[in-house]
């Protein structure tokens with residue numbers, strides 16, 4: 001799936017909003033963007049765009065390019081663990 005595109009002004013607005021909400025650092029590796037100006041910040045869909053399409057700020061985090069590329073379109077492990085803990089197979093009901 002191709003990377004979704006966004007208007008540059010909206011991208012800047014989201015980056016300011018997320019920096020105020022989460023701090024001016026990468027959500028995954030926690031490295032500060034201020035101290036490392038060469039490290040480019042990106043907008044990352046925490047829940048991958050193919051599952052949660054659109055640009056809902058509740059699903060966006062700031063990430064450095066390296067972490068964003070490493071994560072790709074995969075589900076983050078904390079979310080996988082939460083889903084596995086919540087939806088345990090022994091609680092599944094089979095219907096005919």
Ligand SMILES: [Zn+2]
Nearest residue numbers: 026029064067
């Ligand atoms: Zn990072």
